[in-house]
Every structure is written in C-alpha cells, then in structure tokens.
Amino acid sequence: MGENASDTARLVDVELDETVGRAAPDIEHERAVAIFDLVEENSFQPVGDEGSGPYKLRISLVDARLVFAISRESGEDVVTHILSLTPFKKIVKDYFMICESYYEAIRSATPRQIEAIDMGRRGLHNEGSQLLKDRLDGKIEVDFDTARRLFTLVCVLHWRG
Template sequence: MCARDPGKSRLIDVELDETFGRATPDIEHERAVAIFDLVEENHFQPVGDEKSGPYRLRISLAESRLVLSVTREDGTPVITHILSLTPFRRIVKDYFLVCESYYQAIRTASPSQIEAIDMGRRGLHNEGSQTLMERLSGKIEVDFNTARRLFTLVCVLHWRG
C-alpha cells in the first residue's frame, strides 16, 4: 500500500447547510472560527477512496442526525455519512455546563479553581472527540486534532446562545 500525499488527505472547505439556520452574531462568529480552524489544519480521508482529495465537507441535519457529505475539490461526490447525534447529547450538554461554570469562574474564582474547571472542560472535549473518532471509524479517517476541531464544530452547531 502506498503512502498518501498528506496534502490530499485533507479538507479545503467546510460548509454548513441552511438547516442550521441563522444564529446570533456571536454564535455565527464562533461557527466561522471553528470552520477556519478545521480547514487550516486537518487530516481527513474517506476510507476506501482511492483517488484521494483534497475534499470539501458539507454538514447538515436530517431528522436529528448529522449528515456529512464529502465531495472532491471540483464538487464530484465522494460519500455521504449520516451519524446519530444521540451519543453526543450528554457530552455536549455537560460540556456546555462546564463552559458556563468556567466563564462564571473567570470573574470570581481563584486561578487554581479556574484551572480545575478548565481541565474538566478539556476532558469532556477530549471525550467528545474520541466519540466522534469512534463514530467515524471505518468511514472517514481523521487524526485526534481533526476530531477535536470537528467536535468543536458539532458543539457550536448546538450552541443556541
């Protein structure tokens, strides 16, 4: 098996379908930052795609499921995967609660308390990233940092402000 060109096993564009709707300017900004970070540095390779990328990813929702539609740079379809959001609900909910605690702690807590809350936040983020990697296993190959960025995007998509 030959080694893949790392410049081709990557995303060059991520688009959110209109199913997510418009959000507040702050949430729109967070979505844009999450997409920028993901496109800036990632490893993304649909399993079994012999032609390789680079790829474009369109993310949408259908019946409370995450739809990941992958195309080549020129728009040629590669694959679409549909993932249940159920395995992420608890993690995302807990992540938001810890983030809320973190933002409150910044105002009044000691540095050691803030650090402890932030460690919990990072732990939940890692758990969500690992869950995403497991759900993509055998479908799309991603490294841990890409999974972290994708999980950030999943969280931002749930954020209602």
C-alpha cells in the same frame, strides 16, 4: 504520509448548516476558530476514496442526525455519512454545562477556578472527540486533532439547533 497523500487526504473547506440559526458571540467565535484551524491543519480521508481529495465538508443536523456531506474540491459529491446523535447526547449536554460555567468564570472567577473548569472542559472535549473519531471509524479516517475540531463544530450545531 507521502507528499501526494498529504495534499489529498485533507479538507480545504468546511461549512456548517446555517439554517439552524446563529449562536451567541462566544459560540460563533468557537465556530470560526475551529473552522480556521481545521482547514489549516487536518487529516481527513473518506474510506475507499484514497488519493482523490482534497475535500470539502458540509456538516448539518437533519432529523436529529449528524450529516457529513463530503465533496471534492471541484464540488463533485463523494459520499454522505449520517450518524445518530444518541451516543453524543450526554457528553454534549455535559460539555454545554461546563462551557457555560467556563464563560461565566472568565468574567468573575479567580485564575485557579478558571483553570480547574477549563481542565474539566478539555477533558469532556477530548472524550467527545474520541467518541466522534470512533463513530467515524470505517467511514472517514481522521486523526485526533481533526476529530477535536470536528467535535467543536458538532457542538456549535447543537448549540444553534
């Protein structure tokens, strides 16, 4: 990517729909870290809008659908993509279960047990991230690290909703 592309094919702000309510402190921490990391380093380009960023992203859940509302840094709307949550249901459910086990383990388990659960958690997170990247294909170009951070935010919305 040239200097101009790296300046424009990126997110400068990410917002989660707050109407679904707040989550537990562990989950809110995950949200804050994911948004910080995402804004610090990402590759994000709506297909067909080359060189017109940087962008702002608002992620919400509407009628059991995932909504990505993209605007320019100035606030001008670019595009809104709506994705079915159906392909994510099983992986998000499994991810929630293993995260609950992980949070419980860090309070009482051995380091070896925590590491084993964390490996499973990361594997599921990678699987969900790849699924999100695939579902965005042809709509929004993202790299895998950006997809990982976005998947974390999708999970946070689920946890709240």
